[in-house]
Amino acid sequence: MPEIPVDVVISGAGPNGLMLAGELALAGVRPIVLDELPAPSTEPKANGLVGQVVRLLDMRGLYHEFGGAPGAPQPLPRYMFSGLPLSFGELTDNPMYVLPIPQPKLVRLLEKWxxxxxxxxxxxxxxxxxTQQDGGVELxxxxxxxTYRLDTTFLVGADGGKSRVRKQVGIEFPxxxxxxGVWRMGHAWLPDELRTADGGVEIPGFGRLPFGHNRLERGGFVFAELEPGRPMVASLEFGGAPVPxxxxxxxxxxxxxxxxxxxVDLPIEAPRGPGPHALRRIDNQNTRQAERYRAGNVFLVGDAAHxxxxxxxxxxNLGLQDAANLGWKLAAAINGWxxxxxxxxxxxxxxxVGVRVMMSSLAQTALFAPGPEVTAVRTLLGELLQQPENTAYIARLMSGADTRYETGVEHPLAGRMxxxxxxxxxxxxxxxxxxxxxxxxLxxxxxxxxxxADIAANWHDRVDTVAATTADAPAAALLIRPDGYVAWAADSAEQSNSNHLRETLTRWFGSPQN
Incomplete structure (x- = not known):
């Protein structure tokens, strides 16, 4: 017997599927989340969150619960682009936030939420x-x-790069x-005397290499001790014999x-202490994106989409913001407005946004390739990154702070987080x-x-209004979407701005109550 029809089914209980589920629940929609694994995966994958997604978690009250330091998230003073150092000390608006958290722990916390x-x-x-039918999907x-059958109005594929959902609805993945280029990576043990005070490693017969990604003439090397006593060590090789x-x-x-x-030899051994420990090889790296993120009442988020x-x-950063973008829109459709x-x-x-992330990741990978030509490009790029305006550009690209949605509003804040x-x-x-x-x-x-505020009162069932003051206000008023992006902003209380506010409220949040 089929179950009672539900509004949303999410296929995949990874970070993106669980984030979407929470977003829907906050809007009064209780989805069902399916995952073929018997329990949350313990496989180490991502090691943390980078970019504007850290602010998104802060907006949901999850930043501190997930291990963030007290107070507002603080940006990093430095980062790297393909192993090239980036210093943000001269930036007035640094968008590079980081929240270190192993993916298995992130999944457990998102599930609890x-x-x-x-x-x-x-x-x-x-x-x-x-099977898609008029107005719904039969699963x-x-x-x-x-086995059983489940009828739903909307289905979301959050089921990874080999997405069954994407394949069954026939969305191409070019x-x-x-x-x-083969990446090999794993947690490892190495002698304490090889660690440097600033998080790098002193390699006998080679010398010191800093924390993070390093491009060498023979390939790439990564050293990142994100957890005490269990550093992540990785190599990138080009042109080697294929592994069966x-x-x-x-x-x-x-x-x-x-x-x-x-x-030279780096004397690593298998990590000590309880696992699970990362140990994997990545060859034939895919860079692919779904040609469309929607097919009827079926949507894709996260790795299912890119x-x-x-x-x-x-x-x-990309996948969890997919979820936040889609969540409130699905809820609006279900709630009727x-x-x-x-x-x-x-x-x-x-x-x-996915296109830009793939451009950035491909560029960074290309810059790891061997050869004097690549060395010359890296030298030139390193010089360019000494200029704060260039560093700011890369920081905005990597963090997603350069994302600006089309809102039809000309204010500088419109469309941005x-x-x-x-x-x-x-x-x-x-x-x-x-x-x-x-x-x-809001x-x-x-x-x-x-x-x-009087205008927004006509949408009071779905839009909150808060009157406040602040020094150096960036606008007279802001209309903020649930995902944290500004839909409308104005610098003064003019009639034309009032008209634009009504239009924007209707565009994003439906017709007024009266």
Whole structure:
């Protein structure tokens, strides 16, 4: 017997699927999340969050729960682009936020958050077949106790790069598969005397290499001790003999690869202490993107929509913001107030962001290749990155701070993630991130522009209004979407701005109540 129809089913209980589930639950929609694994994966993958996604978690009240330091997130003073150092000391608006957290822990915490909001997460349940019908999707599910049918209005594929959902709806996945370059990486043990005080490593017979990615003439080398006593060590080799498919990765293979790259032996051993420990080989790296993120009532998020190299750490920044972008729009459709075309804006907004991430990751990978030509390009790029304006450009690219959605509003803040202002409200000083905890649209008036609040009152069932003040206000008023992006802003309370506010409210949040 089929179950009672549900509004949303999410296939995949990784970070992106669980983030989407929580976003929907905050809007009053309780999705079902399916995952074929019997329990959350313990496989070490991503090591943290990089970029604007850290601010997104702060907006949901998750930043501190996930290990962030007290107070507002603080940007990094330095980072790297393909192993080239980036210094942000001279930037007035540094967007490079980082939250170190192993992916298995991130999944467990996101699951706890989503379940606490009423989400039904079903481990060991695999979607085997889908059929789109008018106004919904019929699913065949294989679970621990047998097969069953599930009817849903919307299906979201968050099921990874080999997405069954994407394949069954016939969405093409064009892109590029690298035929050269093999990454080998793993947690390892090495003698304490080889560690340097600043997080690097002193390699006998070679010398010191700093924390992070390093490009050498024979390939690439990575050293990053994100967890005490268990550094991540990696090599990148070009032009080597192919490894037969299915060959298990070993510490000995990693050590031999490091020897070829470094020219000397790095005395690593298998990591000590409880695992699981990372140990994997990545060859034939895919850089691919779904030609469309929507097919009828089926949507794609995260790796189901795009895959790319992990260099620079962009994956979760991209995928989790996919989820935040789609979540409130699906909820609007289910709750009955979505304006025409709102669901189509998901692809229109997020597909170009994926294109830029893939461009960045391909460029960084290319800059690791051997040869004097690449060395010359890196030297030139290193000189260019000494200029703060160039460093700022790369920082915005890597963090996603250069994302600007088309809103039809000319204000400099429109379409961008809202600045994290501290404002004085009737309840005392608050950061804007704290005002977005409920994931609801927010009209924030900063200069006593009561007219704007009167206009938004016609959308009070779906748009919150907060009157506040702040020194050096960047606008008289801001209309902020649930995903943290500014839909509208104005510098004064003019009639033309009032008209634009009405138009923007209708465009994104549907018709007014009266």
């Amino acid at each position: 989503a379940v606490g909001l009423g989400v039904d997460v079903r481990w060991g349940h695999r979607m085997t077949e889908l 065949a599910i294989a679970g621990p106790e047998g 892109g590029h598969t690298a035929t050269d 498919e299915g060959t298990p990765m070993t510490v000995e293979e990693l050590r031999a690869s490091l020897r070829r790259v470094l020219g 895959v790319h190299s992990g260099v620079g750490g962009p994956g979760l 979505a304006p025409p075309g709102l669901l189509d804006t998901y692809h229109a907004e997020r597909h170009p 809202v600045p994290d202002l501290v404002v004085e409200t009737a309840d005392g000083p608050r950061r804007v991130a704290e005002l977005l905890r409920k994931a609801r649209p 009209l924030l008036t900063l200069t006593g522009a009561a007219t704007y």
